[in-house]
Each structure stands twice: as C-alpha cells, then as structure tokens.
Amino acid sequence: MAKRDDRLTVKDYKGAAGGWGSMKSLARVLPEERIGPDALDTLRRQNKPEGAMCVSCAWGKPARPHIAEFCENGAKATAWELTSLRNTPDFFQQHSVSELREWRDHDLEQAGRLTHPMKYDAATDKYVAVSWAEAFDAIGKRLKAVDPKKVVFYASGRASLEASYMYSLMARLYGSHNLPDSSNMCHETTSVGLKNATGSPVATIQMDDYEHCDAIFCWGQNVGSNSPRMLHTLKAARKRGVEIVTFNPLRERGWERFADPQNPVQMTVGGSTQISTQYHQVRPGGDIAAILGIIKIAVEADDRARAEGKEAVLDHHFIRQHTVRFDEVADFARNADWDDLTRESGLTREAIEDAARVYLKSKALIAVYGMGITQHRYGMDSLYMLVNLLLMRGHIGRPGAGPGPVRGHSNVQGQRTVGITEKPELAPNDRLKQLYDFDPPDWRGWDTVESCRHVIDGTCEGFIQLGGNFLRATPEHKKMVEGWSNLPIQVHIATKLNKSHLSPGADAWLLPCLGRLERDMQESGAQVVTMEDSFSHIYGSVGKAEPASPYLLSEPAIVAGIAKATLKDNPNVPWDAWVGDYGLVRDAIENTYPDKFSNFNERMFEPGGFWKGNPAAHREWNTQSGKAEFNVPRALNARGFEDREGRFALVTLRSNDQFNTTIYGYHDRFRGIHGTRDVVMMNKADMDRLQLRAGDKVTLESDADDQVARSVGGLQVVSYNIPEGSIGGYYPELNVLIPLEHHALESHVPAGKSVPVRVRPEQ
Ligand SMILES: Nc1nc2c(c(=O)[nH]1)N[C@H]1C(S)=C(S)[C@@H](COP(=O)(O)OP(=O)(O)OC[C@H]3O[C@@H](n4cnc5c(=O)[nH]c(N)nc54)[C@H](O)[C@@H]3O)O[C@H]1N2
Numbered sequence: 036m037a038k039r040d041d042r043l044t045v046k047d048y049k050g051a052a053g054g055w056g057s058m059k060s061l062a063r064v065l066p067e068e069r070i071g072p073d074a075l076d077t078l079r080r081q082n083k084p085e086g087a088m089c090v091s092c093a094w095g096k097p098a099r100p101h102i103a104e105f106c107e108n109g110a111k112a113t114a115w116e117l118t119s120l121r122n123t124p125d126f127f128q129q130h131s132v133s134e135l136r137e138w139r140d141h142d143l144e145q146a147g148r149l150t151h152p153m154k155y156d157a158a159t160d161k162y163v164a165v166s167w168a169e170a171f172d173a174i175g176k177r178l179k180a181v182d183p184k185k186v187v188f189y190a191s192g193r194a195s196l197e198a199s200y201m202y203s204l205m206a207r208l209y210g211s212h213n214l215p216d217s218s219n220m221c222h223e224t225t226s227v228g229l230k231n232a233t234g235s236p237v238a239t240i241q242m243d244d245y246e247h248c249d250a251i252f253c254w255g256q257n258v259g260s261n262s263p264r265m266l267h268t269l270k271a272a273r274k275r276g277v278e279i280v281t282f283n284p285l286r287e288r289g290w291e292r293f294a295d296p297q298n299p300v301q302m303t304v305g306g307s308t309q310i311s312t313q314y315h316q317v318r319p320g321g322d323i324a325a326i327l328g329i330i331k332i333a334v335e336a337d338d339r340a341r342a343e344g345k346e347a348v349l350d351h352h353f354i355r356q357h358t359v360r361f362d363e364v365a366d367f368a369r370n371a372d373w374d375d376l377t378r379e380s381g382l383t384r385e386a387i388e389d390a391a392r393v394y395l396k397s398k399a400l401i402a403v404y405g406m407g408i409t410q411h412r413y414g415m416d417s418l419y420m421l422v423n424l425l426l427m428r429g430h431i432g433r434p435g436a437g438p439g440p441v442r443g444h445s446n447v448q449g450q451r452t453v454g455i456t457e458k459p460e461l462a463p464n465d466r467l468k469q470l471y472d473f474d475p476p477d478w479r480g481w482d483t484v485e486s487c488r489h490v491i492d493g494t495c496e497g498f499i500q501l502g503g504n505f506l507r508a509t510p511e512h513k514k515m516v517e518g519w520s521n522l523p524i525q526v527h528i529a530t531k532l533n534k535s536h537l538s539p540g541a542d543a544w545l546l547p548c549l550g551r552l553e554r555d556m557q558e559s560g561a562q563v564v565t566m567e568d569s570f571s572h573i574y575g576s577v578g579k580a581e582p583a584s585p586y587l588l589s590e591p592a593i594v595a596g597i598a599k600a601t602l603k604d605n606p607n608v609p610w611d612a613w614v615g616d617y618g619l620v621r622d623a624i625e626n627t628y629p630d631k632f633s634n635f636n637e638r639m640f641e642p643g644g645f646w647k648g649n650p651a652a653h654r655e656w657n658t659q660s661g662k663a664e665f666n667v668p669r670a671l672n673a674r675g676f677e678d679r680e681g682r683f684a685l686v687t688l689r690s691n692d693q694f695n696t697t698i699y700g701y702h703d704r705f706r707g708i709h710g711t712r713d714v715v716m717m718n719k720a721d722m723d724r725l726q727l728r729a730g731d732k733v734t735l736e737s738d739a740d741d742q743v744a745r746s747v748g749g750l751q752v753v754s755y756n757i758p759e760g761s762i763g764g765y766y767p768e769l770n771v772l773i774p775l776e777h778h779a780l781e782s783h784v785p786a787g788k789s790v791p792v793r794v795r796p797e798q
Pocket residue numbers: 091092093108221253254255256257258260261262282283284285287317318319320321322404405406407408442443444686687688689691693694695788
C-alpha cells in the first residue's frame with residue numbers, strides 16, 4: 036500500500052488557478068503513475084480532431100484547439116488511465132477482499148489497472164482469475180434466474196455512445212428498465228427542471244456563445260478544479276470586458292484569477308487574469324433568495340420606468356409572446372421582504388444591488404451553474420429562479436445568452452441521449468420496437484435513490500455497473516454497504532479497483548475493460564468511439580495507447596458478451612457485427628434517433644464536433660404549455676431544513692486532487708489544505724463559539740429530522756472563509772452523513788450541498 040503523510044498542513048495559496056502551480060501539481064502526480072511516451076503522445080493530441088477526447092470533464096472541445104488542449108486535471112486523468120502500474124491476479128492472491136475493504140480509495144486505484152477478468156470466491160474471500168467465456172456464461176446463467184425487474188444497470192457517464200447504446204438496449208431486451216446514470220446524482224435537476232421550464236433538458240448555448248455574451252453569472256461551480264479548460268474561455272471573455280458575477284459560499288480560486296499556462300508572459304512575469312468582477316459568498320442554498328432579490332430590483336425598476344413613461348426594463352415583448360406565469364413571479368418578487376432575502380441569501384442588499392446593476396445592463400447573459408445549484412432539496416427551485424432571471428429579459432434563444440449547465444462526466448449527457456434512462460417517456464420505445472421487434476419496458480425504472488432503497492431493503496437482485504463506483508458515490512453509506520454485501524449478483528465493468536467491488540454478495544465479477552485512450556482493435560480494424568459534451572456537440576475519439584493488458588476487452592465487447600449469454604437470440608440485434616465494427620452501432624444509433632444523428636459516421640470528425648440541435652435555442656418550447664415557463668419558488672432557500680441552534684449545513688466538496696471517488700492525492704492546492712482529506716472547513720466565528728482551535732478533532736453527527744444516528748469522527752478543523760452556520764468537507768468520505776431521503780424533490784439528486792449536521796468536539 037502506498038505510504039502517505041497524513042499530517043494536515045494548511046497554507047494560504049497565493050497563486051492563480053493554472054500557472055506554475057498546475058505544472059508543479061502535475062510534476063507530482065505524473066511520476067507516481069510512471070507513465071510512458073504513450074501518455075505524452077495522447078496528451079499532445081487530446082481534444083483535437085483525430086485525437087482522444089479527455090476522460091475528465093465534459094467541457095467543449097473548440098474547433099480551433101490550443102497547442103495543448105488539456106489542463107492540469109485532464110493530464111492527471113490521462114496519467115491515471117495510462118499508468119504503467121498493474122493490478123494482476125497475483126495482487127488478489129496476496130490480499131483478501133476483507134483486507135482490501137479497509138484500504139483507502141486512493142490506494143485501491145493506485146494498485147493499477149485491472150488486467151484479468153476475476154470472480155469472487157467466497158471460500159477464500161479472494162477474487163480469482165477466470166476466463167472471459169467462463170465469466171459470461173456464469174453471469175448469463177445467474178441473470179436468467181432472477182427477475183429482470185429487480186436488476187439494476189447503472190452507468191457512470193464515461194462509456195462511449197456506442198457502448199452506452201448497446202448497454203441500454205441489452206437492459207431493455209432483458210426486461211429491466213432500471214437504468215440509473217451518474218446523472219441521477221448530478222445534473223438530473225437540470226434534466227427535469229430545465230426541461231419543464233424551457234422544453235430542453237440541456238444547455239441552450241454552445242461554446243461560441245461565450246464570444247457573444249456581455250455578462251456571465253455563475254452559481255455553484257468550481258471551474259479551477261472541475262473544468263479548467265473553461266478558464267481559457269472565461270479569460271477571453273474578460274479580455275472583451277465581459278462582466279463575470281459569481282455566487283459561491285467559498286472563494287474558489289478559478290473564479291478569482293487564472294494564469295494561463297500557455298501564455299509565456301503570464302508564466303514568466305507571473306501575471307494573471309482576474310476572472311470575476313463581483314464575487315458573492317452566498318449561504319449554501321441561498322441562491323433562491325439572492326436571485327429573487329435581483330428579480331425584485333428589476334421588476335420594481337420596470338414598474339417605475341413604465342409608470343414614468345420611460346422605456347421598459349424587462350423584455351415584455353418576449354415575455355408576452357414566449358412565456359407563461361410571469362405575473363406570478365413578478366408579484367412574488369414585489370412582495371418579497373428584504374430582511375428575508377438578506378437573511379436567507381447571506382448577502383447584503385447592496386451586494387444584490389451590485390449584481391442587479393450588471394444584470395440590468397446586460398444584453399446577452401449566460402447563466403453557468405454546477406452542483407451548487409442541483410444538489411439541494413429545493414435545487415429545482417434554484418434552477419427555476421435562474422431561468423426566471425434569464426426569461427425576464429429574453430436571455431434564451433439569442434446569441435450569447437442562455438443557461439449553461441456544466442456537466443460532469445465526459446459523456447454523461449450523451450449516455451442519456453442514447454437511451455440510458457429509467458424514464459420510459461424518454462426512450463424511443465416505438466422506434467426500438469420497430470427496429471428490434473420486442474416490447475420495451477414501458478414502466479418507470481429505478482433511479483439512483485430508488486436503486487439505493489432496493490439495495491438497502493434487500494429487494495434488488497442484481498447490480499451491473501458500466502464503470503463508476505456506485506456504492507461510494509451514493510448517500511447513506513453505512514446502510515448501503517450492508518445492503519450491497521447482500522446483493523446476489525454483482526457485475527463490475529471497470530478499469531480500476533474501487534470500494535464498490537469490495538463488498539461482494541454471493542456472486543461478484545470484476546470485468547476489466549479498455550479505457551478510452553487505448554487502442555481498440557476489432558475485426559474491421561482500429562475503432563473510433565464517440566461522446567457528447569456539455570454543449571450537445573458530438574465527437575469521435577481515437578485511442579492510440581497500448582492497452583494495459585492483452586486480456587482486456589472493450590466495453591462494447593463486454594456488453595455484447597453478457598447480452599449473448601443472457602438474452603434469447605434476436606436476428607435484428609447483431610451483437611457480433613456491432614463489436615466487429617462500431618460504425619454499425621453508429622448506424623443503429625442514427626436509425627433510432629434520426630433527428631439528432633443524421634450522417635453520424637460522416638460527421639463525427641467535424642472540428643468542434645457536430646451539434647445535435649436544441650429547439651429551445653430557436654425559441655421552440657416543448658413544454659406543457661408550449662411556452663417557456665416562469666415558476667414561483669416554493670422556499671426562499673434550497674436547503675430544505677430549518678436553521679436551528681447548533682445545526683450546520685455541511686457542503687460536500689471535491690478537492691483539486693480527485694475525480695469523483697478517484698483520489699489522485701492529498702493536496703487541495705487552491706484551498707490550501709494538504710496531507711489529509713479528513714477535515715472540516717469552518718468559519719472562525721463558529722469555531723470560537725464552539726471553543727475550537729485549528730487542528731482540533733471533531734465528530735460530525737447527522738442532525739436530520741429522521742433522528743437516525745450517522746457520524747464521522749476524527750476530522751480536523753480548518754479555519755476557513757465560509758459563511759457562518761455552514762461547514763465544508765470532502766465527498767465521498769462524508770457520504771455516511773447524507774440521509775437517503777435527503778434529495779432534490781422531483782429529480783431525486785442527493786442533496787450533498789446542504790446536509791444537516793452537528794459538530795461535536797472530540798476530547
Ligand atoms: N478534476 C475533476 N473534474 C471533474 C470532477 C472531479 O471530481 N474532478 N467531477 C466531474 C463531475 S462528475 C461533475 S458533476 C463536475 C462537478 O463540478 P462542480 O459542479 O464544480 O461540483 P463540486 O465540485 O461539487 O462544486 C460545487 C461548487 O458549488 C459551490 N456551492 C456549494 N453549495 C452551493 C450553493 O448552495 N450555492 C452556490 N452558489 N454554490 C454552492 C461549492 O463551493 C463548489 O465551488 O465536475 C466534473 N469534473
């Protein structure tokens with residue numbers, strides 16, 4: 036097991052995002068992975084036509100790429116996949132599953148790439164190597180023996196459109212509609228809320244819109260760590276004088292300043308570009324009140340202007356022609372009380388007025404947002420407020436304006452596009468029936484929260500993961516581990532070992548796959564795979580690196596192997612031909628979704644990707660009312676629990692050294708926290724109140740109204756610039772504290788950005 040220094044050190048980080056700091060961080064992580072020339076070659080080509088698309092984030096790939104179109108965290112993700120470390124059957128001979136269960140997330144993945152298909156052997160408590168044929172045969176037999184309606188087919192957002200299409204088709208042919216995706220823990224609030232309000236579940240903007248906006252408002256996204264390539268776009272916008280107004284409880288360095296590693300002047304002279312022109316440290320969940328404040332100012336200014344016979348402030352022409360329920364929102368805003376708005380938002384009235392001034396001047400506004408909006412009990416209301424703000428001045432469906440959710444996994448949006456969904460109304464069931472001559476399930480399958488319920492209560496009979504680390508990523512971690520270890524069937528298609536693999540039930544298989552950056556040779560030759568980014572652009576990606584092991588299969592080949600062993604023969608579903616030539620899978624995708632994927636094979640290498648289109652971007656509203664919809668919020672804050680003496684809102688965060696449950700290292704550079712992830716970031720005034728000093732150890736205890744005991748101990752206090760009454764800590768370690776039923780109301784996204792807890796000092 037890798038040694039590490041887990042002594043906490045806290046040092047204020049003075050640098051900008053990017054710059055030499057990102058170079059130093061790479062200089063630390065890359066050698067640890069012992070990468071070879073293949074990885075450097077992959078990086079040189081990354082995110083360019085004919086290169087491989089980065090396995091890290093879903094930010095767009097520009098039609099005119101930079102010389103190096105990758106970032107610090109993209110390079111870490113690349114090195115993590117192309118590491119020369121190998122996790123072989125010998126490793127599993129040496130370490131029992133019970134032993135490995137106690138290892139840290141970092142150390143499990145650091146053991147290297149999985150090389151052989153493995154099966155859990157309960158007698159020895161070890162994973163042992165099996166052949167692919169044995170694995171598929173046994174999995175098929177087991178799956179045939181259980182009720183398909185009780186089997187989950189999870190996907191984590193990384194697998195290609197081709198693998199994902201085949202996977203979702205396999206699940207439906209088998210008779211399961213339980214197709215949750217990591218999106219259920221992520222931007223599902225967008226998929227549900229943006230769809231209700233605008234008819235489109237995704238961003239209406241494309242990358243070019245950033246060249247035409249005059250203001251960017253950003254809520255709850257951490258650009259410096261999670262989508263660093265976006266910093267180039269923001270820098271260019273700032274150079275044009277675009278105002279950038281950020282709302283975030285933490286002062287995230289990426290939204291403050293950026294030193295461009297590709298700019299020799301900024302690198303040698305040490306300059307940087309200021310990103311945000313205003314930074315508002317809103318309370319967690321306080322966005323509803325903050326936006327309502329801006330809306331109140333705008334509506335009242337409009338009332339006054341019109342009463343005085345001056346030009347209207349709002350776009351009444353757009354509002355009348357294109358929207359419904361504006362009057363309800365306007366009245367709600369007029370009646371809102373400033374004391375409530377400032378208390379709930381945590382911002383002063385002057386701060387909200389500053390933001391409103393930019394809003395009222397802007398003719399083309401982009402609203403960027405991330406998990407700080409979606410992962411709240413009333414996350415949908417925060418999202419609706421953001422849409423209300425855009426609609427009032429007609430900021431959807433014109434150049435340089437619109438909602439810009441920043442998606443998570445590099446193909447998470449694409450997986451939904453090609454059928455990974457538990458919602459039957461989103462699957463083209465008529466088309467599937469016509470093409471493949473079967474009756475696709477027409478019932479609503481389990482999403483992530485429902486899948487967890489069934490894992491916990493023992494009614495889930497099998498769990499298949501196409502990538503990811505479901506057990507570690509989900510809430511209610513303790514009960515989940517108990518339920519998981521009773522799952523009769525587990526099938527994990529993965530590149531590296533993680534905690535989800537280490538609580539096996541009766542039968543568990545570990546099926547190692549090629550990564551996207553590796554060469555994928557099939558009968559027709561080297562294969563291309565495709566994915567979709569946050570702007571609904573679709574690209575081809577060509578892996579060139581030598582596969583980590585000769586025994587790996589591609590994800591499409593593994594899906595086909597399971598399908599053939601499990602399903603009745605269906606002459607319309609040519610699994611083998613599809614594996615032999617992914618171009619045929621793309622034809623099948625085109626036949627299933629002709630509007631989005633016409634000429635798929637010809638267009639996949641268009642520079643910047645091809646756009647699958649978006650009706651809301653042309654002001655065609657596929658909503659219930661046929662118009663864009665204003666919505667009155669149901670609460671003034673998104674937290675979903677009352678303020679109470681001693682209760683804190685815990686915000687679970689990613690560090691700069693992780694990709695979800697993949698922990699690259701123990702440095703959260705921008706936040707100045709080094710050596711350990713077992714920390715609680717706390718406001719100095721709260722520390723004083725609890726008589727805590729920096730470095731003191733505390734236990735966090737659940738303070739949810741369900742009264743269930745949940746706790747995490749041994750956390751060290753870090754004095755941090757975070758609003759009073761809220762604390763920060765790291766995901767996934769703190770998922771023990773999140774009640775399963777504490778999720779966004781309609782979208783069921785676990786509400787990890789405000790978890791009610793108490794802080795108990797340890798002696
Ligand atoms: N390197 C790297 N890249 C990644 C990932 C990774 O783990 N590592 N993960 C990928 C995935 S799957 C996803 S979904 C994205 C996640 O990327 P983000 O959407 O940036 O998600 P988080 O890191 O959870 O950070 C959320 C931000 O919201 C802020 N915040 C918290 N609560 C609130 C609130 O109530 N209001 C406001 N206004 N702000 C709030 C936090 O301070 C934080 O800055 O990144 C993707 N890219």
